[in-house]
Amino acid sequence: MRILSSDLKDHIGKTVHIEGWLHKKRLLGGLTFINVRDRRGLIQVVIQDKDEVEKLRGLQIGTVLTVDGKVVDEPRAPGGAELHDAKLEVLVPVTDEPPIEIDKPLSHKPDNLDTLFEYRGLGLRNLQEQKVFKIRASLLRNIREYLTEHDFVEIQTPKLLAGATEGGAEVFKLDYFGQEATLAQSPQLYKQMLVGAFERVFEIAPAFRAEPSATTRHMSEVMMLDIEMGFIRDHGEVLDLVGDMTISVLKKVYKEHAHDLKSLNAPELVVADKVPKIPVAEIHELYTKATGNDTTAEKDLTPDEERWICDYAKKKFGSELVYATDFPIEAMKFYHRVNPDDPKTVLWGDLLFRGLEIATVPMRENHHDQLVKQMKQAGMDVNHPGYKYFLQAMKYGLPPHGGCGYGVDRLVEKTIGLGNVKEATLFPRDINRLAP
RNA sequence: GGGCUCGUAGUGAAGAGGCCUAUCACGCCUCCCUGUCACGGAGGAGAUCGCCGGUUCGAAUCCGGUCGGGCCCGCCA
DSSP: OBOOGGGGGGGTTSEEEEEEEEEEEEEOSSOEEEEEEETTEEEEEEEOOHHHHHTTTTOOTTOEEEEEEEEEEOTTSGGGEEEEEEEEEEEEOOOSOOSSOTTSOOOOSGGGHHHHHHTHHHHTTSHHHHHHHHHHHHHHHHHHHHHHHTTOEEOOOOSEESSOSSSSSOOOEEEETTEEEEEOSOOHHHHHHHHHHHSEEEEEEEEEOOOOOOSTTOOSEEEEEEEEEESOSSHHHHHHHHHHHHHHHHHHHHHHTHHHHHHTTOOOOOOOSSOOEEEHHHHHHHHHHHHSOOOTTOSSOOHHHHHHHHHHHHHHHSOSEEEEEOEEGGGOOTTBOBOTTOTTEESEEEEEETTEEEEEEEBBOOOHHHHHHHHHHTTOOTTSHHHHHHHHHHHTTOOSEEEEEEEHHHHHHHHHTOSOGGGGSSSOOBTTBOOO
């Protein structure tokens, strides 16, 4: 039976069987140390028998092997135990020298990101690199748990669509049996339809954007967390749900992965009980006053303002999370809800974390006739198959609702303190990269 | 789409007109080494300096083009 690296200490004195990859060799003459990597970590094996050492001659790191040996309590060994009297069996010999050093993390310097992704499959064999994606998995698991506890149903909606969904981002077009189809840039209209059935839904799925953006925060395929909840009285309820969820998930992940986050040089987490909310107009004023760059005429926040307001919120409110709220009506999308108390603004907040927008959290217009009016004002065809079924759901009763589009990759990036959203993605897609 | 930058062994870097027959580290190969864990020591292989053209007595180095990256802005969320 195979024993995993993490369980080695439970078998001291016994002969066990391990399986994994050759991760590191250190030949000291009559004594050889090798590290074998499995899914949990590393096991040190000590080999004295010359015939056993010879089995590894000419074989490179990455060779798949099994080792039978006696577990010895050894304070000098990493992890406090190691294997002696080893008998090796090579399952998959690797003779070609790997193009990168598995035991050494690849550079994450911007200039070297191309190499990082060129050898992604191999680079992920590095234990340090793996931590990024274990933390990502943990963030997602905690998000799912939080939303499930709050009575949300996880849904999956189609990514092949008959038309544009939001009318915002550029869409990828493709041939669908002779008909033109698009790749979903968001599950927006579907999740709203499903509020009519489940009240509370969420989806974690890719979204595709054909924008020619070449920045550290954009990709053409992104992982979106979409949440939508019905029967909310005011915008603050959605803002708080998404904000509270983020605080709770970050706290748990920072606790669970304290050691890994530290080794990745992640910043200390600074969050308050609630995410502070600041209206966009006020941010423009504060920023203009502080920097002298006049942004008061901007409809959205500039990237520099996003960074600035996050610093401000951290100092003033002790929170690395902050909401920019009350976006001006010039920036609104057709399905947004205009603020009834201030028709110049939209019930829409953006969640910012460590200088970057990670989620957009608006209320939706849920009255059929008003929505049709907004669509016609935007010059949209209400009979288009991409909108017809959405309007159908709206016509037969959707409660007041709101939700968010939340960038999972950006959350992972900022949680760890990486410099580029692509570093938080296993196989990123951008304007230059379609493989691996 | 606009601007700015960078391409040197497998990987990461140095060299910025002649000192380059291109330097260093890691990796790789051979040998030595019984407690390594960034093992150590001795030796070795590996680069027509992204590509094309130009300037010059002379180009990795300067100029133009081209291809491939990166960063910022815009677009976008």
